[in-house]
Amino acid sequence: MFDTATLPSAPGCYQFFDKGGTIIYVGKAKNLKKRVSSYFQKKDHDRKTQSLVASIARISVVVTNTETEAFLLENNLIKKHQPKYNIDLKDAKRYAYIELTREPFPRIGIARRTGAGESVYFGPFVSAAERDELVRIVRKIFLIRSCRRLPKRACLRHHLNTCSAPCVGAITQEEYQRQVDRAAELLKGKSTELLHMLREEMAGYSAREEYEKALSVRNQIGAVTRLSERQHVERPKETDQDVIGYTISDDTVYLMVFSVEKGLLMGKQEYSFDNREDFFEEFLVQYYADRVPPSELILSHEVDEALAGYLSERKGKAVHITVPKIGEKKKLLDLVQKNLEYAFLKNEMKTKDLQASLGLADSPEVIECFDISHLSGTAMVGSMVQFRNGVPDKKNYRRFQIKTVEGIDDFASIAEIVKRRYDRLIREDRELPDLIIIDGGKGQLSAAGESLRDLDLTIPVIALAKQEEDVYLPGEVLPRKLDPKGMALHYLQEIRDEAHRFAITYNRLLRKKTAVGSSGSSGSKRKKKNGA
Template sequence: MIDTQSLPTEPGCYLFSDSEGTIIYVGKAKNLRRRVSSYFSRHDLDPKTGRLVAAIAGLDFIVTDNEVEAFILENTLIKKHQPKYNIDLKDAKRYAYIHITDEPYPRIHTARQPDGNGRYYGPFVSAREREDLLRLLKSLFGLRSCRRLPRRPCLRAHIGSCSAPCTGRIGEDEYRERVRRAEAVLKGDIAGLIRTLREEMAASAERQEYERAMELRNQITALEGLRERQHVDRQKTYNEDIVNYIASEGTVFLMLFNVDRGTLAGKREYTFDETEGFLEEFLARYYADHEPPEEVILPVPVDDAVAGYLSHLRGTKVRVVVPQRGEKKNLLDLVKKNVEIAFFGDRIKLDELKRHLHLPDLPVAIECFDISHLSGTAMVGSMVRFLWGKPDKRNYRRFRIRTVEGVDDFAAIAEVVRRRYSRLQKEGGEFPDLILIDGGKGQLAAATAVLRDLGIKVPIAAIAKREEEVFVPGFSHPLPLEKHEKASLFLQEIRDEAHRFAITYHRTLRKKTVVP
């Protein structure tokens, strides 16, 4: 039994440990005794906190002088111990950058991960916006995108969208000036660049260099069009982060917009379990790894210590604002709308799937298996995972079939299903809400038998090609589900992704076996 009455009433951090002495949760408190006691005196705990309390076997604490110190200490302890029940901040998505290399004639291209070479701009939320901007910059300023300078001009040089430094058509100083202007656009200083170009256009016209003046006019027109497409343009001289979220069924769906001097520079998406004080914990964890801006806009008030903690991290004052009306409230609403679109746009098809398959829970996590081979050779299996209706590619798996010879899809499905879920059992991993098999009644029966042998009770279904018929255990006929209904289309999408992933792996293995 944890003795909470002996705890001090000062601010500080508390550490819960399990029966093996492993730290499973780190928290902060304004009053340690009151905060820790609340875990054991309340009966309305959320499910995750209930599991935490059931696992607590030990308690330790550290007193701090104030709440700001508690925030700082909490993050240090979380990073050190990686507690199981603290929220795990993993980006829901990764976005690409625009990269300008550090070369005599720098090239511009898309990069997934910064590696320290050259300069990176982004990450960009929309792939279409990024590619449109990249295409515009290459065309406007004639920047090269080739990996190596070719010995003769390429097609882009012939059609006038590249200045062709490979041919000596442009000097290094002039080319670098073009790069500088492209970077001005990427930094958001479009207005300043337009002013410079207007001055150059007037000077060129005065010198009767009409072709150059027309080129500059076209650049100005394109840049003005680009400026109009900026979603957030509020002429600010400071940076802001805007945070909003929706909590649903024990899960928090949170989005953070980075606004750079009034221009939306990017966004980040997170999902984690809903617990008491999750917003304050999120802010503490997130800004431990990201420099806080001058202003953070939130939908609800948080403890005053949050502003002090962020100011400590930044080294200058950080304002934490909860607007009730006006421009900043509109921005909060915009972020919330994006949360709804990003996380709940697929909720309808999940509800439909639950209804048609008579599932006990919403199929938040779905895993689908497929087999690929060529006349029984190089047989492989794939497993794709969908989370909240979207591909969760970090958790895709592929299998090289070990125990099956010849063409036997039933045995192959049985092997990969057994390997996947026996390993999850052994490691104590989380099982999906639905297992989907690419195939008909035979493949379904093989997979169902494996789950029965393992003692795993997870809903399972199969979707057959051609007629897109959906089968579930215990029924000899397919479900009355039309192939053009939302639920069926969703299953087809998942099955097709599993098939694509299996085919890709199969082709990779075949290439390795080809003797040159």
């Protein structure tokens, strides 16, 4: 039903839509192709997943740079769209932050949302287990308190040497704040600077022969070094951004807008339209006519200064336009480009991959595939499906009743329908395909090739055998093995399976008509007998 072969083997989020265009499920994946394919390959889904799969009418994906970004994007999309089949965790409004309060003796803890100046926040974190472990380690390294109120006597944590006990004056406020500042540096991801500072401090203690303090700092250095290797924190940014990229193919513009809010990717919008001069500026004017522009637009090239002024007027304050060449913003543009290729050009990509895999001189834009279906030699029928530019062209599907073959003879049946199809196209002076696919092996391929030679046609023709998915080409003794994970073989399988489905549907229709006809004849005979 869905062509998952063209999905990227990259991290990201996928969205399932129903027939009405409503998002019914949002998921994340380390490998989008593998994860999305699993929905349609597995047969043992639970009832809810079966219901989900049955409701899917369209699939959309967003590629991310990392799996962590996929987690964050998934959370934002679920909160925004509240899909029917996602779990509704009403108490989990956002991924949690690590909080350092601004008290005389700050404490460290976990916050569900950020406040306005009362504390310093780090995150959000996509893994609760990782977040909790980080809090535990930071407390242990820097001996920061976690209690909501300072007790009047030292608690068990002080006796376990995991808190410096400011509650009983075991540490001065100045020294305690120094430890808090170091914890903040680590949570900001500045472990290199922190390690340099700690090493200098340890050297100073050693020079003054304060070995106990030197040992304590050395332990901190070891802990920070280990922690820096596993720390994954994303710091929120204040600026909202739209990242806009486009590509042009066959005189059509394919354009995508990524919306980034406070450093988090919130979603994408896709557009396609005819290419013409100044299309980009025209798009920007229309796009922001009914929505407030963000604080920053990240674009692939400069635009007219007057347009920047128009956008600033719409927003009520300056809109900055950035054309990055390097850095994080350039990576965002590259990510849009990657998503453009998968969203709009996947059919072109799989067609080119098929051309390369088969060694064809021309791109197979129009492909026709033949299949034979019968039930123990009865209701022998043939089908032909046509794919154009990577997608089914159902108005050009054809069905054949076998007329010249008696009994079960797939070879002769293939020869008949191939000859009938292209004899008619020649007589009517209609377009011929770029590639012909036969569902079968060497025998079916040979029969089709003979019919084409009788018509003096040199259309490339191949056969795809079901069991081993071997591809047979004329003149090659051994079958050609295509990459089982590649676009080319998946495209061939998609076409072959569609031809098989179409043939079986026609076969069942004929058998049903035959059964109804037989039932009607028997009824007539019984009626005459009763009447006599």
